[in-house]
């Protein structure tokens with residue numbers, strides 16, 4: 044099995060993400076975690092960029108023990124000297140020198156002819172070689188460089204003793220067959236190419252960074268460069284975790300693997316996200332919150348029967364605990380029943396069906412139904428009070444300069460009654476309208492409201508206590524709308540009150 048070396052540039056190209064700025068302490072923290080992940084090489088920064096970055100690279104160089112630490116440098120002696128200073132104290136230092144080779148960069152940015160590019164690159168590799176036993180040279184924007192000129196520059200780098208030659212698709216322009224073909228071409232056309240390691244460095248402007256990097260591996264690349272979570276300049280770099288898991292999942296196809304401790308992937312991803320402030324999208328491959336979550340009933344059923352139906356790798360393999368079955372409007376009975384069992388509810392088939400119907404109504408209103416939602420829903424269902432009055436609809440008209448008015452429609456066993464009333468607030472108006480329907484003379488002894496779930500679409504739970512003569516009754520209402528929850532709680536309490544009154548009078552009659 045061929046080993047693919049992993050060059051992590053989270054601390055350099057990753058830090059080039061707009062808005063990201065890592066201080067020394069943060070760089071060291073990430074570097075130590077990258078060491079646990081067992082990446083082979085880490086680019087800690089660009090020492091010539093600022094005194095702060097030079098110091099941070101130095102701190103990383105001194106902190107890590109088992110990883111090659113790299114500093115980036117333009118093809119200029121001053122930049123190379125800055126890397127020399129920054130890498131003092133490193134166990135295994137390496138310098139990364141780069142110069143653009145494409146016609147666009149030569150003409151507009153560097154304002155150099157081909158020959159000048161060749162000579163500048165040669166001089167910088169020679170200078171770097173005086174101080175470093177390990178030198179990587181990158182042909183910036185290789186992806187848009189003429190193949191014959193690229194081969195000429197790579198040949199020069201090989202002769203000058205570069206250890207790694209990197210072929211960046213700096214602007215994410217190529218597609219996998221084109222990028223793979225470059226590696227094949229260099230392998231076949233550059234004399235002594237086997238003396239260097241060829242490296243792939245891709246950007247994700249067209250969403251092809253991972254595919255391009257894999258194409259390079261299939262065509263002989265020895266090293267891949269990337270960042271954790273794929274952060275980096277513009278649309279980012281190749282996500283290292285995607286390459287590592289692609290190789291691990293399809294080992295028989297690629298016949299290559301990294302030396303990463305895969306179970307450290309999730310932890311590393313979380314740390315990088317936290318310290319860079321770059322949130323990982325839920326649908327991000329491997330490390331997104333939904334990468335091992337299933338919401339659809341058919342998928343959940345498959346997962347419960349056999350996980351490989353819908354998972355090509357396990358969450359445990361990247362250091363997560365388990366897959367998640369998320370209950371939502373697309374979920375089915377299998378997952379629902381499983382969740383009830385998890386929560387300690389062993390219900391009959393009929394009860395499950397009944398609760399499932401209520402769950403679907405709630406799921407239509409909420410993106411995700413949480414455990415708290417379910418508990419609230421189940422507890423409400425399990426209280427067996429006959430519904431003398433059943434709330435059907437409420438309508439509230441409210442304005443801060445007008446009197447709130449509410450209209451309620453309530454069903455009884457033999458009719459549906461609609462009433463309207465005013466109040467000194469929306470809830471008061473609703474309660475007055477309900478009183479008109481029920482004809483019950485009750486006192487509102489207590490009213491409380493709390494949110495039982497989180498977020499903007501949280502469920503509100505309203506508790507009311509009603510009293511009538513010596514009888515008190517509690518009611519509970521649950522809804523994503525607090526006015527509806529208030530109405531439900533009140534009607535529930537009236538029903539409980541009526542039930543209590545019946546029990547009370549039965550008991551009284553019995554004692555006569």
Ligand SMILES: CC(=O)SCCNC(=O)CCNC(=O)[C@H](O)C(C)(C)COP(=O)(O)OP(=O)(O)OC[C@H]1O[C@@H](n2cnc3c(N)ncnc32)[C@H](O)[C@@H]1OP(=O)(O)O
Nearest residue numbers: 059089091092093117118119141142143152153183213276
């Ligand atoms: C594809 C990549 O990711 S490359 C890395 C990109 N990363 C960064 O640029 C982050 C760090 N950079 C910086 O802090 C600054 O750009 C510095 C300190 C390096 C340079 O700053 P300044 O001296 O003010 O130059 P500025 O950034 O404006 O322009 C870049 C100069 O470097 C030249 N240059 C660009 N690449 C190279 C190179 N590889 N080798 C030599 N010169 C280069 C440009 O032609 C330009 O030269 P000019 O001033 O003669 O026109």
Ligand SMILES: CC(C)C(=O)C(=O)O
Nearest residue numbers: 141181183184211213
């Ligand atoms: C410095 C080089 C390697 C780079 O980041 C790029 O070309 O994308």
Ligand SMILES: [Mg+2]
Nearest residue numbers: 056211213244
């Ligand atoms: Mg880059």
